[in-house]
Amino acid sequence: MSVAQQIVDRHTHLLIGNYGKQPAVFTRGNGSTLWDADGKSYIDLFAGFGGTILGHAHPDLVKAIHLQSQMLWHVGNQFYTEPQVRLAEAIRQASFDGRGFFCHSGAEAAEAAIKLARISGGPNRKKIVSMHKGFHGRTLGALSATSGPAQHGFDPLVPDFIHVPFDDLNALDAVMDEQTAAVIMEPIQSEGGMNVPSPQYVAGVRALCDQTGAALILDEVWTGVGRTGKFFGHQHIGVTPDIMTMGKALGGGIPVGGIWAVPERASFFKPGTHGSTLGGNPICAAVSAEVFNVINRDNLLARAVEGGQHITRFMQSSRHASKMADIRGRGMFIGVQLNTPDATALLRRCLELGLVINVTQKNVIRICPALTISTAQLQQGLELLDKALENI
């Protein structure tokens, strides 16, 4: 039996089957190249749900881990540590005047944001409004804001969460009132199918929050940390949230999540109101701060824009363009909606060809490589995708 098959069998025996699996066992990665247990190489155009925004084993992140791991691992958040400050300064420089809290995942960031919105809204504001097809994570609070099948079977969810159609200001207006603690939404819906709202919509959501006193929570877990060509998705629209959530790329592939909140809201979290034992620990924070340094130093926001244009042009001029219903997104965060209702078979074909890609909502291909991918490798990956589309 091959080494890969042994790993699959041991995994199946010991791990809970809550993930749909693809038949590949990865053992090594460098930049945008992955290798499996049999030594076969793959081009990675998915970056692990966007986590490895600088690719695998980026030398500066390796160095940051190495240096910090020799100095200090963890002491607990009752003490001050410098890497957390460095990370907060990097986020402050990349976003708006605020204060941060760090955890390990996007779902925990959503939990923190929802709690902060409720506590800062006072005792009469409990309602949280979120969007159809929105996704915010799988813990019970985050799941209550998430919409669709992810919720099924987990009743009762947290009370006072309601969902409205995305990109429909009238629908939102109809439910906003003085009991609304927050509206939570993604600047671009990812799991929901790579849906880009109109800029007027997001500006309108901001205005409705201002009129009613509700907090605007923008979930920047996918769109944050450079993927769209700006550090945060809301910067394309000129709308500033009261609270934003972050995850995925924030740690460059190491588990780091967090929120960033305007000072007037942030001050409502006092000792004892919220916490996370390992959140913002020195190793995670040092790596995360270095992600921002590298993006700035290597001008990777511009690279995200160029890469996105390359992907869009390639797909538009593909010989399979007639199989595509739409190409949308921003920066290196591109969704290609296919005409066929179910394109999930494409994933396996791509793996056979040596390409890692993803499909959401059954027929929307998500293309979101590391911002460090070279144009040549990006082109090579897209050619493999084009080849795989022959079978669709």
Ligand SMILES: Cc1ncc(COP(=O)(O)O)c(C=O)c1O
């Ligand atoms: C927009 C968005 N927010 C939050 C989450 C939850 O993040 P995590 O899986 O790190 O808990 C996800 C996960 O896919 C997401 O897409």
